Amino acid sequence: MDVMPQQDPESRRPPEPSPEDPHAQHDPHAPQDPYVMPAEGATAVPPPPPTLRTTLRRAAFGAVAAGVLLAGALVAVPDGKDDRPKEPGPVERAEAAATAGSPASLSDLTALIGDRQKWVEAHPKDAPSWATLGSAYVEWGRRSADAAYFGRAEEALKRSLEAQPGERGNGEAWVGMAALANARHDFLAAKRWGETVRKQDPKTWSVYPVLIDAYTGLGDVKAATAATEKFGELRKGVPALARTADLYRGQGWREDALATAREAADRATAPAEKAEALHRLGELAWERGEPEEAVAQFDAALRTDAGHHASLAGKARALVALDRTDEAVAAYQSVITKLPRPAYALELGELYASLELDGDAKSQYEKLAGLLEQAKAAGVDESVVQARYESDHGDPAVAVELLRGQWKKQHRSAAVADALGWALHRAGKSEEGLEYAQQAVDTGVRNASYAYHLGMIERELAQYGPARRHLEEALRTNPAFSPLDAPKAREALETLGEPPPGGPGDMQPPPPPPPPAPEPKREARPEAKPEPEREPKQEPKRESPKPEAPAPAPSQTAPAPSKAGPSSPAAVEADASKSP
Numbered sequence: 001m002d003v004m005p006q007q008d009p010e011s012r013r014p015p016e017p018s019p020e021d022p023h024a025q026h027d028p029h030a031p032q033d034p035y036v037m038p039a040e041g042a043t044a045v046p047p048p049p050p051t052l053r054t055t056l057r058r059a060a061f062g063a064v065a066a067g068v069l070l071a072g073a074l075v076a077v078p079d080g081k082d083d084r085p086k087e088p089g090p091v092e093r094a095e096a097a098a099t100a101g102s103p104a105s106l107s108d109l110t111a112l113i114g115d116r117q118k119w120v121e122a123h124p125k126d127a128p129s130w131a132t133l134g135s136a137y138v139e140w141g142r143r144s145a146d147a148a149y150f151g152r153a154e155e156a157l158k159r160s161l162e163a164q165p166g167e168r169g170n171g172e173a174w175v176g177m178a179a180l181a182n183a184r185h186d187f188l189a190a191k192r193w194g195e196t197v198r199k200q201d202p203k204t205w206s207v208y209p210v211l212i213d214a215y216t217g218l219g220d221v222k223a224a225t226a227a228t229e230k231f232g233e234l235r236k237g238v239p240a241l242a243r244t245a246d247l248y249r250g251q252g253w254r255e256d257a258l259a260t261a262r263e264a265a266d267r268a269t270a271p272a273e274k275a276e277a278l279h280r281l282g283e284l285a286w287e288r289g290e291p292e293e294a295v296a297q298f299d300a301a302l303r304t305d306a307g308h309h310a311s312l313a314g315k316a317r318a319l320v321a322l323d324r325t326d327e328a329v330a331a332y333q334s335v336i337t338k339l340p341r342p343a344y345a346l347e348l349g350e351l352y353a354s355l356e357l358d359g360d361a362k363s364q365y366e367k368l369a370g371l372l373e374q375a376k377a378a379g380v381d382e383s384v385v386q387a388r389y390e391s392d393h394g395d396p397a398v399a400v401e402l403l404r405g406q407w408k409k410q411h412r413s414a415a416v417a418d419a420l421g422w423a424l425h426r427a428g429k430s431e432e433g434l435e436y437a438q439q440a441v442d443t444g445v446r447n448a449s450y451a452y453h454l455g456m457i458e459r460e461l462a463q464y465g466p467a468r469r470h471l472e473e474a475l476r477t478n479p480a481f482s483p484l485d486a487p488k489a490r491e492a493l494e495t496l497g498e499p500p501p502g503g504p505g506d507m508q509p510p511p512p513p514p515p516p517a518p519e520p521k522r523e524a525r526p527e528a529k530p531e532p533e534r535e536p537k538q539e540p541k542r543e544s545p546k547p548e549a550p551a552p553a554p555s556q557t558a559p560a561p562s563k564a565g566p567s568s569p570a571a572v573e574a575d576a577s578k579s580p
Contacts, residue, residue: 091115093270098135101209101239102273106143106307112136120159127170130160135176142183145341147378153180171197171204178210185381187217188410205234212243216250219412221443224250238268238277245280249287250414252444258284275305282314287446289478291321309339313347320351321480342371342385349393354483365393384419391423392484399423414443414450422453430460441470448474448481452489459492468496 088096090111097104104112116133120126134156141149157180160173178193194211197204208231215224228247232240241264248257261284265277282297298315301308316331332348349364368389375382383402390399403420421437424430437454440447455470471493480486 094136097270097272098132100237101206101235102270103143103276104139105270105272105305106140108272109136109140109143113140120156124159125163127160127164128172130156130163131170131173131176134160134173135179138176138179138183143339145339147375147380150180150183150378150380166196167200171201172206175204175206175210178207178214182210182213182217184379185217185383185411187214190214191218202230203234205231208234209239209243212247217413218410219414219416221251238264238273241267242277242280249284250443250445252446254284254288254446271305272308275301275308275311278304279308279311279314282311282318286314286318286321287448287478289321289448289476289480291318291480294318295322309335313339313341313344317347320483321478325351325355336367340371342368342375342382345371346385346389350482350484353393354487365389384415387419387423391419391426396423396426396428400427400429414440414445414447417443418447418450418453421457425453425457425460430457433457434461446477448478449485451477452481452485455489456492459496464496465499468493468499471496 090108094104094108094112097108113133113136116129116136120129120133123129134153137149137153137156141147141153153176157173157176160176161170164170164173166174174193174197178190178197181187181190181193190210191214194207194214197207198211208227211227212224212231215221215227225247228243231243241260245257245260245264248254248260258281261277261280265274265281268274268277278297278301282294282301285291285293285297295315295318298311298318301311302315312331312335316328316335319325319328319331328351329348332344332351336344336348345364345368349361349368352358352361352364372382372386383406387399387402390396390402400420400423403416403423406416407420417436418440421433421435421440424433424436434454434457437450437457440450441454451470451474455467455474458464458467458470471489474481474489475486475493
């Protein structure tokens, strides 16, 4: 079995004593160097020999002191053993972090892996040790972005379940399998493993973090909330605070997320745990559009734990917002060598494109393609990152196909809904994409990219009022959310222009139309009399045209019914009696 790189044994060996060591043995009769100054307080003249009285007094005092020291030694070290507390080593620190539900430092995690590897080689039937080794492999692969360790994790966890099935009490191996599925972005499988453990023992606190990740990946906010609350009941302290802050952040409760994250950072003590809490504060600051605060928090995380490479990526993102692009490029290049996640490679490629460094951008996108192939070979699903690239820099139809597959697998988080809506828009299906983009924004998460995508889709559909509102929301949330998209959002707003004065016309309902005036009822007249004032004077025998024809005489035609209602039979009979 492969062994993790360990510390060089030479580095653990104590240094050899130097010739100037004050504790080294010296020959009193050896010749002294005349150029070496004597020690402070020494003299070249030897002291006189002590008297007999002084010698007896010193002997008595020495005997008493020796007795006191011996008695103290016997009390402090019974049976010749030293009971002073031993400083925990890296393996113990990693085990303590796992027991507390907190992250371990990469160096401590390395030591734990090496220790368990040696142990299971000699004890191949030790199921708990195999489970610990498998879970440590998962954590190492996730935090180093080395997906090759996921295969080793799966092998170790299967060995654990062969030695002791999960039904017989090996729930930790099942939890490890759930964590492995989450790391591979197979959230439905993670949910099944986790719910199996919870059904067997609902008080197993270690299963709730993996269930939270699975439910979040599936977009099941209700289940994720319930799992977070249960985890807080079973496991108090920094891990529960961190999970609660993430829950608030995902629901858009920005102030609650910030307060809870600050409490977690204040209470964290271990370096890796402290760095993770500071990183969370940096992410929240970045999403609020406060890049200076974000850089300060990411720097604090890196000072606390230099191996927290995700904070270096967060710092690079914030440096772009501060227009410190040279520093940002250097930070991105450094983090990709240490933590080669595809998302970071895509961000660097888009930064190059925003700087019009098309050759560098193309090279970076080629590196991204290589990272995506490596992830796929290791069983890691990076469809969302690949679809984001295809939507904006490749083939949007490919992005739609990838994300429809995610949706069919019940991966319906806000991130997937946003990416699918944008891919459909880029593929010329804006009406269908509008539904998914709206769903992403309706989750409540304060993500400037989500608002930008929705606004651009609405603009394409001539929904100018909502488009203006969402584009303004994107820039208000984080004015520099993307080096490529933020300028496009500002340009789109300028194209839309200002809203019409007085506000949108549909803000107030239109006034109701006035009721139609009732048409006067026409009465039957016996004969029509010409109006004398309208008779022509010059041509008396010729009639001029009239604007309205008079009502016909009752002797010639029956009267037309009134619009107010039909004529009564009595009226009809009276009219008939007047006929000649």
